[in-house]
Amino acid sequence: MNIFVLLAKIFWTMLEAFVQKFVPVKRKSVRGEVVLVTGAAHGVGRCLALEFGRLGATVVLWDINRDGNEATAEQIREEGGTTRAYQCDCSKREEIQRVAQQVKEEVGDVTILFNNAGVMTTGSVLDLTDDQIERTFQVNVLAHFWTIRAFLPSMMTRNQGHIAALASIAGYSGSPYMVDYSSSKHAVVGLMNTLQKELELQGKDGIKTTTVCPFFVDTGFCPNPKIGSTTAGLRVLSPEEVALQAVDAVLKNIRRVIMPSEMRSVPLMTQLLPYKTQSLMQNSADISFDLMQSGPHNKTD
Ligand SMILES: NC(=O)c1ccc[n+]([C@@H]2O[C@H](COP(=O)([O-])OP(=O)(O)OC[C@H]3O[C@@H](n4cnc5c(N)ncnc54)[C@H](O)[C@@H]3O)[C@@H](O)[C@H]2O)c1
Numbered sequence: 001m002n003i004f005v006l007l008a009k010i011f012w013t014m015l016e017a018f019v020q021k022f023v024p025v026k027r028k029s030v031r032g033e034v035v036l037v038t039g040a041a042h043g044v045g046r047c048l049a050l051e052f053g054r055l056g057a058t059v060v061l062w063d064i065n066r067d068g069n070e071a072t073a074e075q076i077r078e079e080g081g082t083t084r085a086y087q088c089d090c091s092k093r094e095e096i097q098r099v100a101q102q103v104k105e106e107v108g109d110v111t112i113l114f115n116n117a118g119v120m121t122t123g124s125v126l127d128l129t130d131d132q133i134e135r136t137f138q139v140n141v142l143a144h145f146w147t148i149r150a151f152l153p154s155m156m157t158r159n160q161g162h163i164a165a166l167a168s169i170a171g172y173s174g175s176p177y178m179v180d181y182s183s184s185k186h187a188v189v190g191l192m193n194t195l196q197k198e199l200e201l202q203g204k205d206g207i208k209t210t211t212v213c214p215f216f217v218d219t220g221f222c223p224n225p226k227i228g229s230t231t232a233g234l235r236v237l238s239p240e241e242v243a244l245q246a247v248d249a250v251l252k253n254i255r256r257v258i259m260p261s262e263m264r265s266v267p268l269m270t271q272l273l274p275y276k277t278q279s280l281m282q283n284s285a286d287i288s289f290d291l292m293q294s295g296p297h298n299k300t301d
Pocket of ligand 1: 040044045065116117139166168215220222
């Protein structure tokens with residue numbers, strides 16, 4: 001491409017992105033869509049499922065926790081929604097493939113896939129067990145591949161659909177004593193960014209992606225998160241507000257959501273600021289949590 005044409009196109013795309021910030025975006029309808037939410041038995045996943053149910057979607061619930069999943073289904077039905085709950089251990093490839101097939105036969109093609117299930121074990125990289133590290137990557141990363149590979153083909157055929165992922169701000173700026181978790185969320189951010197590019201290159205611009213990157217959420221997932229009183233604006237989010245913003249982003253085809261808004265500059269800062277400046281800022285925020293896996297290599301202070 002001619003350099004002047006390229007520069008003009010770069011300028012145009014930047015102008016377009018700038019203007020779009022001020023133009024209200026219409027929300028698409030999910031009525032009649034089949035929305036699959038993994039990790040739907042509790043926390044953000046349950047709130048996502050309830051919200052999609054209220055919007056008229058058929059909500060397919062996956063979780064390893066059968067009782068919690070059934071409780072979510074019950075709540076959706078009480079609110080007049082349509083749902084099917086499936087027990088599925090997302091750390092197991094064969095199980096994902098088997099349950100995905102069952103969903104296709106019993107409910108139909110999934111048109112919106114929301115990979116939300118996640119696990120976390122806080123502890124130093126040497127104190128975590130091999131199994132804990134493997135499980136973090138099986139549930140937080142590999143499960144995304146297996147669900148995408150199961151449900152993307154029908155979206156490709158129709159050039160329509162949406163794939164969303166619950167990543168984390170740890171996908172941009174990781175935390176000590178969460179090395180496996182942070183790196184798994186970096187992988188999800190990378191997966192979603194490159195998947196979007198691959199779909200565009202294949203002409204499948206009708207398939208959208210959304211990556212949701214919250215700070216701490218009050219679900220009990222991270223043990224006892226605390227934020228120093230000097231850190232203005234930062235707070236632990238509620239699962240309801242995370243789910244509402246995430247659903248809104250899907251309905252508006254927004255590619256990335258970072259919440260709370262005070263954290264939006266984190267990706268840029270990790271690229272621009274010197275390493276020592278980043279460490280200084282991270283340490284001064286005085287953010288802490290309890291260690292789940294303790295041992296001789298844990299020393300948080
Ligand atoms: N809570 C936070 O502070 C926080 C912050 C940023 C991102 N996130 C992300 O949000 C997502 C949801 O977390 P949450 O806070 O709602 O936690 P949660 O513990 O309330 O919910 C997680 C759900 O995933 C399910 N799950 C775990 N392992 C599974 C497996 N092998 N197969 C199927 N389901 C499984 C659990 O049973 C649970 O219902 C996770 O991906 C997490 O990484 C959480």
